[in-house]
Amino acid sequence: MPTAIINSLGTYLPKKILTNFDLEKMVDTTDSWIKERTGIEERRIADDEETTSILGFKAASAALQNGNCSPDKIELIILATTTSDYPMPSSAALIQAMLKATNAGAFDIQAACSGFIYGLTLAKAYIEANIYKKILLVASDKLSSVINYEDRNTCILFGDGAVAALISNEGEGLEIKTSNLGAEGIYSQHLLIPAGGSKKPASEDTVKDKLHSVKMEGKEVFKHAIRRMAKSSLECLEKLNIQVKDINWVIPHQANFRIMETLAKQLEIPFSKVFRTVHKYGNTSAASVGIALSELFESQEVKPKDHLLLTAFGSGFTWGSVILKKTETND
């Protein structure tokens, strides 16, 4: 059976920085409250021209360049996003056009903040089944386009960004060893965008009532996020028949410093092994785990045969974990 390997990664973060001090001027909040409760200091915000597909295209171009791969070699583009440019067509198709990836199929998946993990799982399945040999997984979200910047419960948390991973059946990089996915749709009302879909199409009232932005019951999300990421991580370890002590790095969804800290305690893993970018980018939704993975990979801290545990949780609720193993050649 072929193995699925992440050969290269690329990211794109918009240039504009929104700091906690900027938010102090917009809503009733403080830098110290945000830092203490979430660990976030600043986040990136895309400009009007930088749509989800453009952020994704820039990350995809970087991943292809880092992997020395031309776009025509790509057979499939999977985009994980909650903030597609249009309800139709998919933003994956827009990225396909911008890349001129003339031999690729393209579609979007929607698993909110678990999107990168869901995408890795799909890519692994396609490659192991020998259906495709080269896949570009992109995770891109422009959460700023669905945030109400008068709602202090949500506007402090999110930022914009994109990541892409070139995944193939050969070469060096990070082998996708195993994965585990879950969902519990009965909790959909705890974290959602109420209008703009078939249930409540856009109308004057939905706009007036600000129903096109994220509504969240933070405490519920917090509680479920820890429980689900911990359980799913342990199930992944069991599937691969390895122990917590065999994990060299944990990359959890970058939503909140305290969620990561509690998760590390529950997994009995030193917090120093938990890689974090939340302080500088906030929660970039589908892209969050992938952006952190890319920064860790670039830092040269990942050694041959290291095991990396990725775990995420998001609206749905959805969750999932993946274990990666660095291939033996250190290049």
Ligand code: ACO
């Ligand atoms: N600044 C100042 N005060 C605030 C702010 C703010 N930005 N936001 C809320 N508060 C107030 C509340 O109104 C409340 O005041 P009250 O006691 O007078 O009622 C008080 O602070 C405490 O509020 P809590 O909601 O209890 O604060 P908590 O410690 O739970 O932190 C937070 C809130 C940061 C949102 C936390 O619950 C959290 O991180 N939850 C998970 C969020 C998350 O991960 N979301 C993304 C999921 S992934 C996806 O799919 C998008």
